[in-house]
Amino acid sequence: MSDLPRPHIRRLFGATDRLAFHRVAARSWPAAQPVLPRLSRSADHGLLWFGIAAGMWAFGGARGRRAAVRGVASLALASGTVNTLGKSAVRRSRPVLDAVPVIRHLSSQPITSSFPSGHSASAAAFATGVALESRGLGAAVAPVAASVAFSRVYTGVHYPSDVLVGAALGVGAAYAVRGMVPSRAQMPPPARPRTDAPALPDGEGLVVVVNPSSGAQPQLMDPVRQLKTALPRAEVVLYEEDAGPLPKVLEEAARDAARRGGVFGVCGGDGTVNAAVTPALRHDVPLMVLPGGTFNHFAADLGVDTVADACAALAEGSAVRADVGRIKSLAGTGPDGRTHTEPVYFLNTFSLGAYPELVRIREEWSPKVGGPPAALLGVAQILHTGQPLRAVVNGKARSMWLLFAGNGAYRSAGIAPVRRHDLADGVLDVRIAHGGHFARTRLLVAALAGQLAKTRLYASAKAQRLVISGLPEDTQMAYDGELAPAPSALLLDKLPEALTVYRPSSD
Known part of the structure; x- marks a missing residue:
């Protein structure tokens, strides 16, 4: 192929692109017919991705919030690049819709340049940005992004090459954002040095206080249920106001943990974790921090984004030493x-x-x-x-x-x-x-x-x-x-x- 003149190469690629488009148009897709046109429309102006990002922000904890922000930032860069540079640099007519069944047509046909696909760029950018912060959330979003990209060919508004180039630009945008703002995985471990601490794979010896009134973000799973599932032998104390002041309950839990030679745990926001420091120091007992508040800054800086993260660290005995600021x-x-x-x-x-x-x-x-x-x-x-x-x-x-x-x-x-x-x-x-x-x-x-x-x-x-x-x-x-x-x-x-x-x- 390298010996062919460039005009022949372009014609060959163009013919292959049109052939792929017509094969998609001619294929019967009963399961996709009621879904893909609606999915394609839902991604107009990024509305689908903004909705998913809002859900991750509300229910995904610290990792979900970081993934949502990175996904939206990647989408914004990809959309801006495609709409201001990509479409103006290459003028390409939209496919002729004669071969596409009418039931698949979008109610409002786009009139801008077909190359590259802005929807595909946004979908790939959002999914890649999310995956760079959270592989699990990225894996959940990827099929939706792929479906949106394919829907642009299925509904007849783009050629396959428009979609592939748009998706590649979206992935590039996500990595460009990561180059400017490194993801959590690229950061060095935030605490050192490592230290010896009890490994409690079933939670035996752990006394953990859960403060449900610490302004927590909504969670998909109840932290108490997660704790009891992951660490069935742990003692979980659900704090209630009629049990007395929170510092008193934390003091009793830390004393009990020290007496057992075990671990003192606390689930709540930064204020609750702060209240646990004094008893942890007084009784010289290791502290297990579980995110259960609005922001959970200390837990996030430790790399503990979820209750599962904390339980895994306890099971492995993975611990570090941390400084404590003092006000006298x-x-x-x-x-x-x-x-x-x-x-x-x-x-x-x-x-x-x-x-x-x-x-x-x-x-x-x-x-x-x-x-x-x-x-x-x-x-x-x-x-x-x-x-x-x-x-x-x-x-x-x-x-x-x-x-x-x-x-x-x-x-x-x-x-x-x-x-x-x-x-x-x-x-x-x-x-x-x-x-x-x-x-x-x-x-x-x-x-x-x-x-x-x-x-x-x-x-x-x-x-x-x-x-x-x-x-x-x-x-x-x-x-x-x-x-x-x-x-x-x-x-x-x-x-x-x-x-x-x-x-x-x-x-």
Whole structure:
């Protein structure tokens, strides 16, 4: 074939393409007839994929949310590339519909260039993007994507080559997105070093507290049922408010686990996991963290996206050591507002300034309007009426919109944390948004332009300790999503590798 002139090669490929199209048109497909035209129409403007992404976001846990975002981002890049560059570069008429049974025809025939297929590009991009984050979800979506791509030939709106090239562009778009934003599988293991911990394949010796009121996302399976199925000999304590305060229940569970020489487990959001740290440290017992809240930041950074992940790690005895952030009051009252000097711990983040105020507004309004609208309301109110916080940080007086300290270095360019590569790096990730003339506007513009790190109003550093004093009496602080009164002076530092936690093996 290489000896043939190029016009002959093009004619040969064109003839083969048309022959394949006519064979599909001539074939009787009784099972496909009531399904494929509707499926093809449902994918118009990406509506089918947006619906699937919404389902993954709602029910797929942390992994499902990442897969949904990556799938939609891949679809957006593929659709933009095909519609702005692909179709304008190659003008190709649509197939003649004479050979296609009328019952298969779409009610509205497209009039743009036939090459390449935008529907196929979007379908392949979404399915590939999802698979790059979750092979299981990708395998579930792939047949739907393949059916949408085939439906474009079946209904007569594309030649097979249009579909194949469109699908190839979609796959390329998904990998291009991964090149810009690496998938979880490409990330290095987020915690080290590995440590010895009990392997409990049937759960014997595990005492786990499940907090059903921690704002959990809907799940396809009840976590208690999953636990009892995977670890039948585990003791599962379903927390109820009439059993007393949650810290007391967690303390009793940790004591019981330590007495058995076993493992202390907790299922809930970041606030529930935070409450389990003190008893885990006090009784020197390994901690099993199961995601059961809205975001589950600590579990996600461990690589524990599902209850099944945590159960598998426990069965294998796969565990690591993690740092614990510590807040110590240097004033007469403790970090929780009570008169004592016991420290408060955090596994994710600590903050002063705008974020605690945002948490307060969100908690006040979310029962009335829902979480996302409440968060937007909080941002709008802070931008409109917020005032910078004045305090002394490591001996220097500062005016700040926000002080953020992460338990470990976060992979993010701005103030907002994204993910940690290492949960035992020994450092606090400190970021400060300073006050100043038109500071709110300048910070907002810099953040939107991706230039936040270059503005003088923003500072960041890696530190092992931070002393903050001179805080006003009504100052609020937030740690691991929980809100509490801040003492007038406090010390932030770390307990290096203080906590043993289970995580899936990356071998």
